[in-house]
Amino acid sequence: MTQRRFQYLRPEDIRSLAGFEFAPKAVVEGYFAGRHVSRSRGSSIEFRDYRQYVPGDDLALVDWRVYGRTDRFYLRTYDHETSMDCHLFLDSSASMGFGRDLSKLEYASFFTACLAYLVIRGGDRVSLQPFDKTIRTFIPPGSTGAHLNGLLNLLERNRPGERTSLAESLRHSFPLLKRRGILIVVSDFFDDPAAIFTALGPYLHRGFKVFLFHVLTPAELELEDKGLVAFRDLETGRRVTAHTDDVREGYRHAIGRHIDALRDLAQRRNVDYTVARTDTHFHQLFERLVQ
Amino acid sequence: MSVLFLNAVLWPLAILVAVPLIVHLFARARPPIVDFSSVEFILRALRFTQRVRKPKDWLLLVLRTAAVAAVILLFLRPMLFSHGGGGLFERRNVVVILDASASMGWSDGSQTRFAVACAEASEILAGLSSRDAADVILAGVEPHAVFPALGGNIGYLQGEIRRARLTSEGLDPGAALRLAVRLLNGAEGRKEICIVSDFQASNWRGVKPRLPRDIGLTCVGTARGESPNTAILRVEVDPARPLPGEEVTILCDVANFSGTPQRKTVVLAVESARSSRETVIPPWGRATVLFKQRIDSSAPFTLNAALAEDGFPGDDRRWATVDPADVLRIGVLSFGKGGETAAAWSRGCRALGWARAEPLTLEALANPETRRDVLMLSGWDGTEPDRVRGFLERGVPVVWYPPVGMPLSRVMTVLTNAARSGDAGTQTVWEEDPEGFQLKVAAPDHPVFRAFSAGEYGDPARGRVRGRLAVAASQLPPGEPLMAYTDGTPALWKCRGDLPLLFWNIPLDKGISSVQNQGEFVPFLGELLLETRRGTSGAVRSARESLPGQTLTWRPGLEVRTDEVRLKGPDGAEVPLRLLEATGGTLVSDSLGRPGIYEWTAGERVMCREVVNFPSAESDLRPMSGTEIKGLGGLTAVSGRDVREWQAGIPLWPRLLWIALALLLCEGAVVASGRFA
Numbered sequence: 001m002t003q004r005r006f007q008y009l010r011p012e013d014i015r016s017l018a019g020f021e022f023a024p025k026a027v028v029e030g031y032f033a034g035r036h037v038s039r040s041r042g043s044s045i046e047f048r049d050y051r052q053y054v055p056g057d058d059l060a061l062v063d064w065r066v067y068g069r070t071d072r073f074y075l076r077t078y079d080h081e082t083s084m085d086c087h088l089f090l091d092s093s094a095s096m097g098f099g100r101d102l103s104k105l106e107y108a109s110f111f112t113a114c115l116a117y118l119v120i121r122g123g124d125r126v127s128l129q130p131f132d133k134t135i136r137t138f139i140p141p142g143s144t145g146a147h148l149n150g151l152l153n154l155l156e157r158n159r160p161g162e163r164t165s166l167a168e169s170l171r172h173s174f175p176l177l178k179r180r181g182i183l184i185v186v187s188d189f190f191d192d193p194a195a196i197f198t199a200l201g202p203y204l205h206r207g208f209k210v211f212l213f214h215v216l217t218p219a220e221l222e223l224e225d226k227g228l229v230a231f232r233d234l235e236t237g238r239r240v241t242a243h244t245d246d247v248r249e250g251y252r253h254a255i256g257r258h259i260d261a262l263r264d265l266a267q268r269r270n271v272d273y274t275v276a277r278t279d280t281h282f283h284q285l286f287e288r289l290v291q
Numbered sequence: 292m293s294v295l296f297l298n299a300v301l302w303p304l305a306i307l308v309a310v311p312l313i314v315h316l317f318a319r320a321r322p323p324i325v326d327f328s329s330v331e332f333i334l335r336a337l338r339f340t341q342r343v344r345k346p347k348d349w350l351l352l353v354l355r356t357a358a359v360a361a362v363i364l365l366f367l368r369p370m371l372f373s374h375g376g377g378g379l380f381e382r383r384n385v386v387v388i389l390d391a392s393a394s395m396g397w398s399d400g401s402q403t404r405f406a407v408a409c410a411e412a413s414e415i416l417a418g419l420s421s422r423d424a425a426d427v428i429l430a431g432v433e434p435h436a437v438f439p440a441l442g443g444n445i446g447y448l449q450g451e452i453r454r455a456r457l458t459s460e461g462l463d464p465g466a467a468l469r470l471a472v473r474l475l476n477g478a479e480g481r482k483e484i485c486i487v488s489d490f491q492a493s494n495w496r497g498v499k500p501r502l503p504r505d506i507g508l509t510c511v512g513t514a515r516g517e518s519p520n521t522a523i524l525r526v527e528v529d530p531a532r533p534l535p536g537e538e539v540t541i542l543c544d545v546a547n548f549s550g551t552p553q554r555k556t557v558v559l560a561v562e563s564a565r566s567s568r569e570t571v572i573p574p575w576g577r578a579t580v581l582f583k584q585r586i587d588s589s590a591p592f593t594l595n596a597a598l599a600e601d602g603f604p605g606d607d608r609r610w611a612t613v614d615p616a617d618v619l620r621i622g623v624l625s626f627g628k629g630g631e632t633a634a635a636w637s638r639g640c641r642a643l644g645w646a647r648a649e650p651l652t653l654e655a656l657a658n659p660e661t662r663r664d665v666l667m668l669s670g671w672d673g674t675e676p677d678r679v680r681g682f683l684e685r686g687v688p689v690v691w692y693p694p695v696g697m698p699l700s701r702v703m704t705v706l707t708n709a710a711r712s713g714d715a716g717t718q719t720v721w722e723e724d725p726e727g728f729q730l731k732v733a734a735p736d737h738p739v740f741r742a743f744s745a746g747e748y749g750d751p752a753r754g755r756v757r758g759r760l761a762v763a764a765s766q767l768p769p770g771e772p773l774m775a776y777t778d779g780t781p782a783l784w785k786c787r788g789d790l791p792l793l794f795w796n797i798p799l800d801k802g803i804s805s806v807q808n809q810g811e812f813v814p815f816l817g818e819l820l821l822e823t824r825r826g827t828s829g830a831v832r833s834a835r836e837s838l839p840g841q842t843l844t845w846r847p848g849l850e851v852r853t854d855e856v857r858l859k860g861p862d863g864a865e866v867p868l869r870l871l872e873a874t875g876g877t878l879v880s881d882s883l884g885r886p887g888i889y890e891w892t893a894g895e896r897v898m899c900r901e902v903v904n905f906p907s908a909e910s911d912l913r914p915m916s917g918t919e920i921k922g923l924g925g926l927t928a929v930s931g932r933d934v935r936e937w938q939a940g941i942p943l944w945p946r947l948l949w950i951a952l953a954l955l956l957c958e959g960a961v962v963a964s965g966r967f968a
Contacts, residue, residue, distance in 0.1 A: 098328035190329045231327040240330040241322050242337055250336025
């Protein structure tokens, strides 16, 4: 598919992903016939339902056998398979630059690149929106190799930006997405959980299948023992002096509550939520997508 | 209390105390900067923990600073002088008064008080350095110091303490303290007296050491716990000098120095004969056991009373010598108009046979060597009352027929110490009755009249007296009338109390009285002389007795060569003697050791027996209370080690090491509590 060696889509990843197929059970809107079930009813072989005939309907769709038994006109309706739009939201805020050997942004970029590759390999379309406090770039959905190249190039140029505002970005992005499909948000979710889900509301109402991947490093989950240090916030530059021994337990408690709040809200809104630790391989996240 | 730092040169290290504070402040000010994705959750954690962390931080700072301070002080090698020390480099002069009196022999089952005292004294001396000087006084009746002056040979003193033996002596605390002060006089440096004693209350109570201001006093008590004891305090013979054929009463006073009643058997051995009596002695009380013994001959003999041995055996045995008299020596002193009465007394004594009236002069009365069994004073006007009182105090009965016109009450008061109010200046008045005054027996149950109760010897009150002293009972000391006139005027008045004084108001002058001519007069006089010797403690006190620590003296007669005379102790060992030429050849012994019978011998003959008894004051083993010991004016130490530490200082570095470790442990615990919380 591509001859150039990209940073976030390595040949070994491509080989590893050979056995994967991105096929989440999501109902999508599509222009092209594909593997995904569409709410748009039409001519296809997948029977969906009967409905009563109304003037103007195509008589060819009338089920005459039912008419023969019931003396009423019913039309057979079918689901036709369509291509899927996968919208990738990649958090590119400054906090995503955190990580000792592998930053969260790099980890998320690997995952995003491979996901985009899988989507396009499956004949579906993928869009990418890196964001920090708002949408930094929008690459509309596409399913070609050139589109993938463009996506990968963008990922390589992408650098940690300013502070995170996922809710704001989601609000700005909503008008840009013409078709419903799958919305995958890869972020560290350093935002108010309630605001995030408020912003996700329109997407969910429109029928998007939403996947949230909460990228965290082990150092963020378990505060490392560094003694007395001044923690400098990557996004705000604010400094907080504390002894890691003193605050570790409280920190663990606070981050745990944040994760629990996100998980709880996701469960209630039928959103798929996954904590992605950067010390686990991102391939494992694909299993989450096909469940 | 003061502290001296042996490594004071390291004081600059004290600045290191500031290290934890500096580290605390600077570590807070410039911690390393670590980039973090979001400090929001750290801030939440801080808000949660800050309430606890702030005080904990201060606590940690205090603990760390204290730990560093303890370590620094440790290297400075501080010495604590808790009681006026600090003169570590000053020469010390220490006199240890080691109580070697009999009470120190009490054993609590493992070791005696004396053994404890020796160990404590040795410990005190061990705390002295080579430049210090010391001496040890072994305190008994007469204290003696190991060195004539303070010396530096501490090892020798410790050896002397090891060789020291407990005595059976009493204790003279004042003498020991005076000797200690004398030894310390003129010494340069610090001066200290350390008393190691059981501080037996009977010896020490009331002692008020008056020490020079530059002499310190330290008291180390060795008495621990209860010390129950029973003792024979007194063995007395009444009368002290019985006549052959006379029955004497032997009194054994036993005491119980414990809080529980004690049933004890007193065994009395008179020569080879033994008898015993059982008695119950009340808690902290006394009992008197009586034995009766008839005296067969005029030969002197010894007797010995014993109790079953207890934890303090020294006072469970007591001796007495009895020296019967061939005749009673009656000293008759006549003054003025009392000559006829004195003569009548003398005639009566001669008629008795066993009594010998010996005329007495005022000069002889004043001589302390004069010895009489009974003193009869006729017409004595009260001159030299102290001499007469001396006789009374020795238990010699005094029969006094006062002259006319003397202040009777005043003299009686001097003699008996019995104060009478009102008529102290009233003089005696002579009164006469041509018909004569009739006598009567006022106390028929008194032993004097026992022989007359059956009528065999007639009526002792027979006879009439035409003149007498007009004396009222109120003018006489408290007592009882043995005989009185029919109108109630006392004729023979026995004063009550310890002193055997009889007031005689029966003139025996020819032409005035017919009493002396009656046949009953002689037996009455005899009974009076015999009975007045009985029942007085004074009579008993006249018995000769010495105490351990004292010396015995004996003046051999011309028939004995001085160089033949030996003094043998209870164990048969000879006691060294020295001859005092100045006193005409009196032999004086060394200080006496153990109690018992000591015999003066010349060749094979026993010339004289002397009794040395355990000092009664040592039997009550109760020590003074801590407050009372403090009242002596010095420091009170529990052991010699305390004294040693007070003198040489207590090295504080081991304590500081423990404190530092404890502080670090606490610091670790505080830190760990944060982690596990």
